[in-house]
Amino acid sequence: MASSSSDQNYEFIVVGGGTSGCVVAGRLAQAGRSVLLLEGGRDDDTSFIHMPGGFVRLFTSDRVVAYQTTPQKHAGSRTFFVPQANTLGGGSSVNAMIYIRGSAEDYDEWRELGCDGWGWDDVLPFFKKSECNDTLSEPYHGTDGPIKVSNPWYGIPTNLAFIKAGQEIGLPFNHDFNGQRQEGIGFYQSTCFKGRRSSSAVGYLSPRRVHPKLTVRTNCQVLKLITEGMRVTGVVYRGRDGVRNEVRAAREVILAAGAMASPKILQLSGIGPSALLKDKGIEVVHDAPEVGENYQNHVEVPLHCRLKDPISLFGQDKGFAALKHGLQYTLFRSGLLASSIAEAGAFIDTQKTGRPDVQLYLIPSLFGSPEWPAPPGHGVSICVQLLRPKSRGSVRLSSAAPDDPVVFDAGALAHQDDVDTIVRGIEVARRIIKAPSLARIASGEIYSSPDGEEDARNPEGFVRKYTRSVSHVAGTCRMGSDVRAVVDVQLRVNGLSGLRVADASVIPKLVSGNTNAAATMIGERCADFVLRGLN
Numbered sequence: 001m002a003s004s005s006s007d008q009n010y011e012f013i014v015v016g017g018g019t020s021g022c023v024v025a026g027r028l029a030q031a032g033r034s035v036l037l038l039e040g041g042r043d044d045d046t047s048f049i050h051m052p053g054g055f056v057r058l059f060t061s062d063r064v065v066a067y068q069t070t071p072q073k074h075a076g077s078r079t080f081f082v083p084q085a086n087t088l089g090g091g092s093s094v095n096a097m098i099y100i101r102g103s104a105e106d107y108d109e110w111r112e113l114g115c116d117g118w119g120w121d122d123v124l125p126f127f128k129k130s131e132c133n134d135t136l137s138e139p140y141h142g143t144d145g146p147i148k149v150s151n152p153w154y155g156i157p158t159n160l161a162f163i164k165a166g167q168e169i170g171l172p173f174n175h176d177f178n179g180q181r182q183e184g185i186g187f188y189q190s191t192c193f194k195g196r197r198s199s200s201a202v203g204y205l206s207p208r209r210v211h212p213k214l215t216v217r218t219n220c221q222v223l224k225l226i227t228e229g230m231r232v233t234g235v236v237y238r239g240r241d242g243v244r245n246e247v248r249a250a251r252e253v254i255l256a257a258g259a260m261a262s263p264k265i266l267q268l269s270g271i272g273p274s275a276l277l278k279d280k281g282i283e284v285v286h287d288a289p290e291v292g293e294n295y296q297n298h299v300e301v302p303l304h305c306r307l308k309d310p311i312s313l314f315g316q317d318k319g320f321a322a323l324k325h326g327l328q329y330t331l332f333r334s335g336l337l338a339s340s341i342a343e344a345g346a347f348i349d350t351q352k353t354g355r356p357d358v359q360l361y362l363i364p365s366l367f368g369s370p371e372w373p374a375p376p377g378h379g380v381s382i383c384v385q386l387l388r389p390k391s392r393g394s395v396r397l398s399s400a401a402p403d404d405p406v407v408f409d410a411g412a413l414a415h416q417d418d419v420d421t422i423v424r425g426i427e428v429a430r431r432i433i434k435a436p437s438l439a440r441i442a443s444g445e446i447y448s449s450p451d452g453e454e455d456a457r458n459p460e461g462f463v464r465k466y467t468r469s470v471s472h473v474a475g476t477c478r479m480g481s482d483v484r485a486v487v488d489v490q491l492r493v494n495g496l497s498g499l500r501v502a503d504a505s506v507i508p509k510l511v512s513g514n515t516n517a518a519a520t521m522i523g524e525r526c527a528d529f530v531l532r533g534l535n
Helices: 019-030 052-058 104-112 120-130 157-168 200-208 258-268 274-279 319-332 416-434 459-466 516-534
Strands: 003-005 010-015 035-038 064-068 081-085 131-133 147-149 184-187 214-217 221-228 231-238 244-255 299-307 344-348 358-363 379-386 394-396 407-409 442-446 499-501
Touching: 010 019, 010 231, 019 035, 019 200, 019 214, 019 516, 081 258, 104 120, 120 131, 120 516, 147 200, 157 184, 157 344, 157 358, 157 379, 157 416, 221 244, 221 258, 244 258, 244 516, 258 394, 299 416, 299 459, 358 416, 379 416, 379 442, 416 442, 416 459, 499 516
Parallel strands: 003 244, 010 035, 010 244, 035 214, 131 147, 244 499
Antiparallel strands: 064 081, 184 344, 221 231, 231 244, 299 379, 299 442, 344 358, 358 379, 394 407
16 A cells, blocks of 8 residues: 655544534634544545435435444344444435434433443533524523524424323323423424435535635545554545545544444554453553453344325335425425425333333335335334343454455444343334224234244344334543543543543443434534633
């Protein structure tokens, strides 16, 4: 491989142009600091990113990569695939745009776990700082931040039936899942506005892509960090031309490559469990036993319902229907392609503790996976998602070669409480399916496997057979105030100088809902810590 050294230095290098990385880079450039942002994936230059309803196409493109687990012994020895973004904007460019922060109790738990300054009252101002909500304001929402948040723009007919059915079994209607309480059923707000996705790349970078202090390079794979003694001074990366480059940061390197790639880069750089590094022939720079540990992710089980009439999204991406939707979106920024698709959902307290432990999504089609393809025809899917898993996994190097995949054990369903909670969530979802408003349009549950009906009679077996991972990966560079924590409460890597981690990997305990808003908040906090330290 050809190599060269860069003759240009920056004050800050941000590794990873995902949700958090774009926030950090944008805020630092806005403050007049010179920043190099290196993103391993492509630019966000496809219409399928910016057109809300186009996101489903991204998951079969190179803008999303799927990490493959080892066989999961508590889930029938099945292999799970965990999609992660591979484009500028990260998850905020490819996700379903659902805007959820988690519950206030999540962040108070972070504080109790030793993350002083990360309680709900501490993080709420940064959520509000990032948000431009088109409907809601104080005391929970911001109205002039970079990320636009709005109510659904398109009325998919099955959504109201689902929301009414939930109320018929006793779930309260909730107009704001990010407000005073999380429990209930209703419409999700989403990070899009007037038919356009509002990603962190759009919100934080687009106004400053021509800023003289900000340099953005895509298709640049960071191979390792450069260390001098116990200080990180730069990075080695391979550019789109295949040339190996070295670039230096006068002040700090900020690692924001995501909860899968951030621990990998640290381990490749000699920062991680010493026994693992020695086994792979990597010189130990700093023994950090928890780098790559504490992996957490939400998992879900989809339930499928056959519709009596052809009112799902089945076939809407083909032929005349696809042409009609494309023209409507192009001419008026309206219609199905202006929708985030997953517009309705619920948060359910299955144990009556006062805090939801299951999240539901309604998908207005029969939504499958490579392992369990959806049944054909018109229907809807209700995804039952575990909110606070107790199971833990790990992400570890397989070799010292940056291009080799990691050894990835998700630890899925290792804790019995996770299985029991999903079982309770499925019971509630099946009650919704049978409630009058949904029963009027749906003929009942159908299955993606020929054995599905028989499997359903064994609730635990059903969960272990059909559970799948989602994309809410967190925890692999845990934040805390104890000596084993990877980063401290200002996101500085313990034992080193000149290095912070700012992405979902620092989350000590997974939040109760979609993780993108939390990743945005973490980016805001990191930029604030850095800029305050310069004053």
